[in-house]
Amino acid sequence: MANFPHAGLRGFSEKPQDITNFPQSIVSRNPQCRGESAISPMKALLLTALCCLPLQAAQPPAADREAILAMAGTYHIDFRFQETVAIDPEYDLVTKPYTEEALEVVKVVENTPERIALQHLLVVEGKEGKPMVIKHWAQIWTWQDTHILDYSGEEELHEWDVLTLSAEEAAGTWSQLVTQIDDSPRYEGFGKWTHARGESSWESSPTRRPLPRREYTVRDDYDYLLGTNRHTLTKDGWVHFQDNRKVVDRGGEDARVLCFEAGLNTYTRRDSELTAVAEAWWEKHGDFWDGVRAFWTESGERAPTFFAYTESKNGETLGKLISRLEKDHSSPESTTAALAPFIIAK
Numbered sequence: 479m480a481n482f483p484h485a486g487l488r489g490f491s492e493k494p495q496d497i498t499n500f501p502q503s504i505v506s507r508n509p510q511c512r513g514e515s516a517i518s519p520m521k522a523l524l525l526t527a528l529c530c531l532p533l534q535a536a537q538p539p540a541a542d543r544e545a546i547l548a549m550a551g552t553y554h555i556d557f558r559f560q561e562t563v564a565i566d567p568e569y570d571l572v573t574k575p576y577t578e579e580a581l582e583v584v585k586v587v588e589n590t591p592e593r594i595a596l597q598h599l600l601v602v603e604g605k606e607g608k609p610m611v612i613k614h615w616a617q618i619w620t621w622q623d624t625h626i627l628d629y630s631g632e633e634e635l636h637e638w639d640v641l642t643l644s645a646e647e648a649a650g651t652w653s654q655l656v657t658q659i660d661d662s663p664r665y666e667g668f669g670k671w672t673h674a675r676g677e678s679s680w681e682s683s684p685t686r687r688p689l690p691r692r693e694y695t696v697r698d699d700y701d702y703l704l705g706t707n708r709h710t711l712t713k714d715g716w717v718h719f720q721d722n723r724k725v726v727d728r729g730g731e732d733a734r735v736l737c738f739e740a741g742l743n744t745y746t747r748r749d750s751e752l753t754a755v756a757e758a759w760w761e762k763h764g765d766f767w768d769g770v771r772a773f774w775t776e777s778g779e780r781a782p783t784f785f786a787y788t789e790s791k792n793g794e795t796l797g798k799l800i801s802r803l804e805k806d807h808s809s810p811e812s813t814t815a816a817l818a819p820f821i822i823a824k
Contacts, residue, residue: 538592538621542652542671545678546594546619549709549716550586552753553745555579559692559720565735566726576692581748582614583756587768592621595771599756609752611759613767615664616657618775623653625779627666629686629702632728637786637822638663638778641685654682654707655778660800661771662787663778664688667707679710686725700724700736718743769810770800773817786822796820 560575581601588595595618604610624643631637653668667682684706689697708719720741727733778785789796796817803813 536650538652539671541673541678542621543591543594545671545673545680545711546596546652547586547589548678548711549596549617549745550584551715552581552583552748552750552756553715554748555582555746556744557741558743559690559739559741561724561737561739563738565723565737569736571737581750581752582745583753584745585756585760587616587760587764587771588618594619597760597767599760601750601752601756609755611756613659613763615659616661616771618655618657618771620653620655622648622651623668624648626653626668626683626685627655627663627778627785629665629688631688631786632701634789635786636662636688636789637784638781640781640783640785642783643668652680654680654709655775656687657771657774660797661767661774662796663774663785665705667705677710679708682707699726701727703739704735715745715747717745763804765810766804766808766813769808769813770803770817772810773814777818777821787820788822789820791819 557578558575559577561571561573564571583599583601585597585599586594587597595616597616598614600612600614601609602612624645624647626641626643627638628641629637630639648668651668651670653666655666656664658664665685665687667685669680669682671678671680684704687703687705688694689700689702702725704723704725706721708721710717710719718741720739720743722739722741724736724739725733726736777787787796791799799816799820803816808816
């Protein structure tokens with residue numbers, strides 16, 4: 479598989495992220511920084527110190543945190559994915575869109591000044607018509623993250639390259655780590671929230687991600703998505719746009735794009751008695767899943783240049799192990815000890 483450093487990934491984007499600009503207001507207001515000497519030595523020393531403060535010293539803007547937290551709630555969700563443009567001359571577009579709808583509760587499960595985690599819980603009809611909760615994906619937001627996972631696996635190989643951002647690149651940005659239903663990583667991107675003209679939106683850098691669940695069991699003609707996310711708040715909820723390229727990258731040949739795909743996931747706020755069902759489920763299972771999420775997050779953050787895990791160890795699959803640990807109400811320490819052997823070190 480071709481290696482795409484994060485600078486190269488931005489080259490795929492139609493609207494590259496401007497992540498390297500550093501405000502010049504301090505420098506422009508500081509004569510000492512401009513080589514002038516119209517101020518006292520003491521003032522010059524203080525202003526020089528201010529100029530040299532780490533770019534990551536700033537606290538996250540309140541508007542950013544409020545926008546992320548505003549995505550929590552109970553929603554009717556509509557998923558729609560549509561291939562839009564064929565790039566490969568021999569590729570025929572899939573003309574039928576993929577659509578789904580459901581009721582989902584998005585719950586704040588971690589909230590610190592520099593990290594917010596939102597857990598999605600589907601509420602569906604179960605046996606005998608009774609509501610049943612399915613733990614869905616999570617989105618983990620981290621302020622000025624310098625450690626980004628970029629998918630580099632293939633088929634059943636779960637691997638990510640670690641992109642290390644400079645302080646300048648990470649300044650003012652939030653990373654969004656999207657997880658699988660077992661809280662293992664799926665993909666990650668980073669970008670800035672903007673709040674202007676009545677609109678609050680966040681747009682990510684393009685990064686690689688594995689085939690989506692809707693396709694990995696039915697297609698093998700491409701190897702990964704190169705995707706960009708945009709989250710925008712609306713008057714009655716929020717929307718999640720995805721701008722995807724389906725990329726063939728195999729056999730040592732140059733990577734090539736099959737087609738573009740547009741995704742539009744609409745979250746419309748609802749009042750529902752089923753919210754209580756999801757809340758009760760999380761009250762019972764949340765402590766366990768907090769431990770699982772912490773294990774995966776910390777494991778990814780510790781990886782210096784590469785992160786990977788295996789689906790099976792000692793004759794037991796990862797899925798079966800997690801189900802057993804959940805049933806046994808495993809403590810965070812026991813969960814970490816049980817999951818650690820699945821991490822691949824290189």
